[in-house]
Amino acid sequence: MNHFSPAKIFLAAFLVNNILLMRFIGLCPFFGVSTALDTSVGMSAAVLFVMLLAAWVSWVLYHTLLLPLGLVFLRTAVFILVIAGLVQFVEMFLKKYVRALYSAMGIYLPLITTNCAILAVTFLNIDYQFNLLQATIFAVGTAAGFALVIILFAAIRERLADAPISPSFRGYPIAFVGAALVALAFLGFTALFGIS
Amino acid sequence: MNRKTSRFSYFTAGIIKENPTLILMIGLCPTLATTVSARDGLGMAAAASFVLICSNVVVSAVRRLVPDSVRIPIFIIIISTFVTLIDYVMQAYQPALYRVLGVFVPLIVVNCIILGRAEAFAYHHGIIDSFLDGLGKSVGFALVLFIMASIRELVGNGTFFNQPVLPASYRNAPMLFALFPPGAFLLIGLLKALVNKTGLGKS
Numbered sequence: 001m002n003h004f005s006p007a008k009i010f011l012a013a014f015l016v017n018n019i020l021l022m023r024f025i026g027l028c029p030f031f032g033v034s035t036a037l038d039t040s041v042g043m044s045a046a047v048l049f050v051m052l053l054a055a056w057v058s059w060v061l062y063h064t065l066l067l068p069l070g071l072v073f074l075r076t077a078v079f080i081l082v083i084a085g086l087v088q089f090v091e092m093f094l095k096k097y098v099r100a101l102y103s104a105m106g107i108y109l110p111l112i113t114t115n116c117a118i119l120a121v122t123f124l125n126i127d128y129q130f131n132l133l134q135a136t137i138f139a140v141g142t143a144a145g146f147a148l149v150i151i152l153f154a155a156i157r158e159r160l161a162d163a164p165i166s167p168s169f170r171g172y173p174i175a176f177v178g179a180a181l182v183a184l185a186f187l188g189f190t191a192l193f194g195i196s
Numbered sequence: 197m198n199r200k201t202s203r204f205s206y207f208t209a210g211i212i213k214e215n216p217t218l219i220l221m222i223g224l225c226p227t228l229a230t231t232v233s234a235r236d237g238l239g240m241a242a243a244a245s246f247v248l249i250c251s252n253v254v255v256s257a258v259r260r261l262v263p264d265s266v267r268i269p270i271f272i273i274i275i276s277t278f279v280t281l282i283d284y285v286m287q288a289y290q291p292a293l294y295r296v297l298g299v300f301v302p303l304i305v306v307n308c309i310i311l312g313r314a315e316a317f318a319y320h321h322g323i324i325d326s327f328l329d330g331l332g333k334s335v336g337f338a339l340v341l342f343i344m345a346s347i348r349e350l351v352g353n354g355t356f357f358n359q360p361v362l363p364a365s366y367r368n369a370p371m372l373f374a375l376f377p378p379g380a381f382l383l384i385g386l387l388k389a390l391v392n393k394t395g396l397g398k399s
């Protein structure tokens with residue numbers, strides 16, 4: 001058990017150890033979706049929703065089933081299947097009962113199964129030996145950090161689309177260079193504190 | 197003869213023309229996160245290659261038994277089996293490397309290259325072809341990781357495989373930027389621009 005305060009966990013997950021720019025996790029949807037502002041907002045909402053559910057379910061499963069039964073080695077398989085099942089279930093549930101939410105983030109839900117950010121948070125919650133409250137805060141902070149960066153970056157990329165850029169830098173290369181500059185700004189937060 | 201050359205092309209395609217990282221732009225997370233030194237980059241490439249080749253072969257072997265509707269969960273179980281194997285083997289025999297790679301070893305299970313090859317290639321091809329495809333993609337992936345890691349280690353630390361290369365005056369004050377996350381983003385941006393400029397990957 002560790003003794004990080006809730007505020008510290010949130011800030012570390014949100015800024016200092018930002019999942020996209022500092023940990024390099026979840027980059028595929030980051031570069032894939034961040035081309036426009038509205039898709040970024042939809043993706044962020046879907047990530048927040050699924051990340052929170054996945055953190056709870058995986059934490060409870062790990063501490064009530066895997067750990068007491070000595071099945072810790074099944075962690076990878078169980079967590080990824082839980083996330084895949086959860087995403088399917090959430091998609092069906094929203095489609096039937098919450099149509100407005102489904103139309104806002106429905107198309108992003110299937111993509112989330114292979115979003116490594118979700119799986120990484122479930123693993124890190126175990127590795128850092130968080131309790132359920134800390135795990136919840138960590139998941140919310142990470143999702144908020146994901147949303148912050150992807151929405152900021154979408155605004156930058158909408159500008160880049162009209163900028164005069166040399167042909168070989170158009171598309172991915174200039175996005176990477178832009179990400180480098182944003183990451184440089186985030187590097188400043190590492191002087192504060194972090195959890196690792 | 198014709199059949200032999202086409203089989204060989206499954207292997208060569210992955211190295212440059214369909215390079216997973218620099219042409220298809222998938223599997224970016226480990227490419228950026230684990231390339232702080234040549235040894236770490238190659239260690240990550242070896243772990244991912246083991247999983248990719250094994251899962252390609254097994255998916256191809258069971259492809260006639262797997263119903264279409266549940267193929268993705270079955271692929272995931274096959275992949276996570278090999279990930280768990282390599283996870284524990286590395287923990288036991290390469291503890292130092294395992295500590296550096298950390299959460300990225302279990303995260304191989306969601307590496308898009310591996311699930312992508314299972315779905316797009318191994319599910320429709322024979323065992324030998326799938327093996328060659330996995331091998332080629334692994335070599336392409338390892339090549340990019342090795343190039344990235346070598347440059348970052350050389351610039352950011354003045355060493356290569358932990359051996360001093362640049363003079364001590366540089367090693368005492370190296371360009372640490374290359375080891376930090378922004379350096380990784382900048383380097384892959386420049387590499388991708390170079391690929392676009394030279395027209396690699398456009399057959």
